[in-house]
Each structure stands twice: as structure tokens, then as C-alpha cells.
Amino acid sequence: MDIVITGHARFEAERRGISEELIHSVIQAPMQKLSSKKGRVILQSRYRDRIENKEMLLRIVGSEAADTFTVLTVY
16 A cells, blocks of 8 residues: 655654654554544554553554555555
8 A cells, every 4th residue: 555645744753743654554554443524534553652651542544546546644
């Protein structure tokens, strides 16, 4: 599956200290997958943040089309 990260999603990931590697790993194996408005998908997983040294929840909002997942935002 191809993964496309929009400019907005890159900005939000950088601002929040979320690595592209973490985004890719959640897309490939999310703990939970939810449907959203406008045909969007929310993927989420818990991970251990090394800076905060605590468990965090990462949500990725995107859209799926054919063999491509487009990341619209992350938080």
C-alpha cells in the first residue's frame, strides 16, 4: 500500500513530534479502525512516547482509495 502524507499532516506531525516511521507503523497495523464522515477513516494505536515517557494515543485521519492511503492529519 502506498502512503501519501499531505502537507498539513506533515506540519501537524512535526509540531507534535510524531515520526513518519510511527505513522507508517500505525497505518500498517492499527489497534483500531473507525469510519468517519465524508468517507474518511480514523486509525489509532497506543504507543510509548520517549520524550514524555508515557503511553500516548495516536490518531491518523485519512482516506483510502485503491492501493493508496492518504494521511490528512495526525494527532
